[in-house]
Amino acid sequence: MSTYTDKIRETAQRLLKECKVEMVIGFRKGSQPMMNEPCVVRSPEEVDQLIWDSNCGINLANYLTNRKEKIGIVAKGCDSRNIVTHIVENKIAREQLVIIGVPCLGMIDKRKIAAAADGEILSVTEADGQVMVKTAQATQTFAKSDVLQGNCSVCTHRNPVIHDEMIAEPVPEQTDVDPYADVAEIDAMTPEQRHAFFEELLAPCIRCYACRNACPLCYCPTCFVDESKPQWVGKGQDPADVRTFHFLRAYHCAGRCTDCGACQRACPVGINMRLLTKKLNKDCLELYGWEAGLSTETRPALDDYQPNDPENFIH
Amino acid sequence: MKVIKIEKSQWSQGLDNLRDAFRLFGPVIEKGFYDYRELAAGQAPDLSFQNTRLSPKSLVFPQSETMLNYSLDPADPERNIMKEAPKDYAPRAVIGLRPCDAKAMVLVKMNFDTEEYQDPYWLNLYNATTFVGLACDAPCGTCFCTSAGCGPYHEEGLDVLLTDRDDHYLAKALTDKGAQLLEKAGWTQAADADTIIEKAKQAAEAKVTSKIETDGLRAADTMALYNAGFWDDVAFACINCGTCTFSCPTCWCFDIQDEAYRTKGVRMRNWDSCMFPIFTVHTTGHNPRDTKTQRVRQRFMHKLKYFVDKYDQGIMCVGCGRCVRQCPVNIDIRKVSALMNALSVQARCAV
Ligand code: SF4
Ligand code: SF4
Numbered sequence: 001m002s003t004y005t006d007k008i009r010e011t012a013q014r015l016l017k018e019c020k021v022e023m024v025i026g027f028r029k030g031s032q033p034m035m036n037e038p039c040v041v042r043s044p045e046e047v048d049q050l051i052w053d054s055n056c057g058i059n060l061a062n063y064l065t066n067r068k069e070k071i072g073i074v075a076k077g078c079d080s081r082n083i084v085t086h087i088v089e090n091k092i093a094r095e096q097l098v099i100i101g102v103p104c105l106g107m108i109d110k111r112k113i114a115a116a117a118d119g120e121i122l123s124v125t126e127a128d129g130q131v132m133v134k135t136a137q138a139t140q141t142f143a144k145s146d147v148l149q150g151n152c153s154v155c156t157h158r159n160p161v162i163h164d165e166m167i168a169e170p171v172p173e174q175t176d177v178d179p180y181a182d183v184a185e186i187d188a189m190t191p192e193q194r195h196a197f198f199e200e201l202l203a204p205c206i207r208c209y210a211c212r213n214a215c216p217l218c219y220c221p222t223c224f225v226d227e228s229k230p231q232w233v234g235k236g237q238d239p240a241d242v243r244t245f246h247f248l249r250a251y252h253c254a255g256r257c258t259d260c261g262a263c264q265r266a267c268p269v270g271i272n273m274r275l276l277t278k279k280l281n282k283d284c285l286e287l288y289g290w291e292a293g294l295s296t297e298t299r300p301a302l303d304d305y306q307p308n309d310p311e312n313f314i315h
Numbered sequence: 316m317k318v319i320k321i322e323k324s325q326w327s328q329g330l331d332n333l334r335d336a337f338r339l340f341g342p343v344i345e346k347g348f349y350d351y352r353e354l355a356a357g358q359a360p361d362l363s364f365q366n367t368r369l370s371p372k373s374l375v376f377p378q379s380e381t382m383l384n385y386s387l388d389p390a391d392p393e394r395n396i397m398k399e400a401p402k403d404y405a406p407r408a409v410i411g412l413r414p415c416d417a418k419a420m421v422l423v424k425m426n427f428d429t430e431e432y433q434d435p436y437w438l439n440l441y442n443a444t445t446f447v448g449l450a451c452d453a454p455c456g457t458c459f460c461t462s463a464g465c466g467p468y469h470e471e472g473l474d475v476l477l478t479d480r481d482d483h484y485l486a487k488a489l490t491d492k493g494a495q496l497l498e499k500a501g502w503t504q505a506a507d508a509d510t511i512i513e514k515a516k517q518a519a520e521a522k523v524t525s526k527i528e529t530d531g532l533r534a535a536d537t538m539a540l541y542n543a544g545f546w547d548d549v550a551f552a553c554i555n556c557g558t559c560t561f562s563c564p565t566c567w568c569f570d571i572q573d574e575a576y577r578t579k580g581v582r583m584r585n586w587d588s589c590m591f592p593i594f595t596v597h598t599t600g601h602n603p604r605d606t607k608t609q610r611v612r613q614r615f616m617h618k619l620k621y622f623v624d625k626y627d628q629g630i631m632c633v634g635c636g637r638c639v640r641q642c643p644v645n646i647d648i649r650k651v652s653a654l655m656n657a658l659s660v661q662a663r664c665a666v
């Protein structure tokens with residue numbers, strides 16, 4: 001991973017020196033184990049802040065929305081797909097960007113590790129596909145593949161789909177994964193079971209909106225939950241209002257979500273709201289053969305009509 | 316005040332004795348995380364926690380609270396009259412809140428209980444509650460209470476302070492309320508344990524190694540801090556969610572909303588957050604804190620400077636570390652305070 005870091009710094013420095021970009025968006029080391037902080041560097045002297053490791057799960061496309069500068073951006077597979085979506089949706093222009101592609105080997109799930117660790121975590125390091133977790137009591141080693149974020153363990157687009165620079169050779173894509181196994185489980189439930197499942201899933205939500213705000217798709221100037229004229233949804237903790245927020249937000253992401261996992265990662269109470277967006281991703285794939293953010297040349301599923309579009313789901 | 320020894324074998328009986336006089340609340344573990352809940356009959360608080368994910372502020376300041384009810388029914392002679400919502404202000408006791416969270420109650424009280432205004436909702440719940448604290452013998456690495464005007468054995472805001480001594484608790488009654496609770500529970504065995512508690516306190520304080528730097532802030536020039544060059548860099552990663560403010564025991568902002576359906580309506584208040592863009596939007600549409608940087612600056616300036624200037628009672632942070640642990644993009648108040656403090660040293664003499 002340190003070679004990734006070196007290559008990112010070199011590339012950022014060159015782009016800034018040659019005035020190809022005004023700023024580079026990437027990650028710097030966080031103050032907590034398994035946390036990095038999105039940051040921006042504006043001069044060649046500052047590039048040593050930039051780093052790369054398996055804790056770069058925040059989606060950096062989120063930081064591009066409506067920016068006017070010429071920007072270099074570090075992008076793993078899912079970030080690149082959200083950059084494509086941003087370009088298609090006119091949130092940033094392709095010409096403004098120099099995309100520094102990072103072939104990604106997946107991000108580690110800080111909650112999985114915290115749950116498996118024996119006591120409070122003091123530090124987490126990684127090498128050769130292993131993750132070493134140090135606590136006051138012990139040092140534990142996990143295979144990285146066992147502690148990946150849920151979305152990363154089933155990701156089939158690890159390599160950036162769009163890039164101007166690549167900091168390493170592409171990594172092999174995962175082919176033997178079933179991204180929708182969890183959705184299938186919910187599909188198989190009776191309506192009553194499903195209702196109970198979602199009730200329980202969303203019960204801990206405190207409506208902090210970290211999921212929405214971490215999502216590059218959620219850039220509406222005023223989100224429907226924040227509107228007051230008319231007021232679409234109550235602002236309190238009534239479960240009906242909490243669920244309305246989640247269900248409607250998921251629909252607003254239909255055909256756009258890249259399953260980057262930033263929403264789930266950001267949630268302070270660990271809710272897997274991705275289950276909602278994934279169901280819609282699965283529908284888009286099955287009905288329209290559509291996966292979001294793969295090309296700037298095609299129109300998104302919900303933005304396009306084909307005479308042979310299936311209609312049998314409309315009742 | 317006196318110290319009582321509670322054998323752990325007497326613990327649950329004592330709690331049961333309290334149930335006639337108090338509704339009991341305490342930490343319980345749910346899906347791997349601790350939170351405060353009302354304890355069911357026979358349920359004991361789970362005191363093996365380090366700290367809860369969300370603070371206990373919701374016990375006196377619920378996230379959503381109905382203030383008033385009204386009828387919109389044209390046939391109702393009392394329609395359109397706001398009426399106090401019925402509430403249960405019977406005595407309650409929180410068993411096992413951490414000293415930092417108790418100190419936070421004291422800070423929040425400065426806002427809800429002033430000479431000019433006394434917030435009835437907050438005060439009624441606060442006054443109905445007896446706070447039984449649990450000293451921290453194993454603070455988290457992200458706790459910095461000792462440099463935030465607080466500490467693992469801090470007593471402010473508590474009625475009783477418990478110390479866990481393996482097979483027994485030592486309970487220090489700090490107020491009359493606390494002494495009464497201990498008596499009601501039937502815990503009466505006096506102990507001469509001041510030295511034991513003092514030693515445990517020193518050992519616990521020594522374990523809090525994380526610090527916040529604030530010594531220069533009081534004397535610093537407010538505008539020099541406000542205009543500091545670092546705010547854009549501090550704010551860049553922030554996604555303006557409510558995580559830091561909602562999980563913070565000292566954040567007290569709320570928003571009042573009316574919700575009406577058919578013939579009935581409620582006026583309620585909900586937690587609000589200075590990090591939300593709509594927090595400051597005027598009815599004209601103008602937003603005086605229109606940018607992320609302004610909002611992030613507001614949060615830190617309020618906690619570390621405006622509060623200090625207004626009350627002169629230290630910072631509006633007790634060092635619980637929740638915002639540090641839970642911010643999705645790792646914005647760390649200790650780092651920000653260090654930046655502000657370093658500037659303070661230069662900005663002290665600014666005019
Ligand atoms: S909904 Fe979640 S997984 Fe989908 S693009 Fe947004 S942040 Fe990523
Ligand atoms: S981040 Fe989690 S708690 Fe916050 S609004 Fe989203 S689901 Fe709810």
Ligand code: SF4
Pocket residue numbers: 210552553554555556557558559560590641642643644645646
């Ligand atoms: S500082 Fe962190 S927790 Fe607070 S609003 Fe910003 S992103 Fe959310």
Ligand code: SF4
Pocket residue numbers: 559562563564565566618631632633634635636637638639648
């Ligand atoms: S500002 Fe952060 S550390 Fe301080 S009391 Fe609030 S949540 Fe705790």
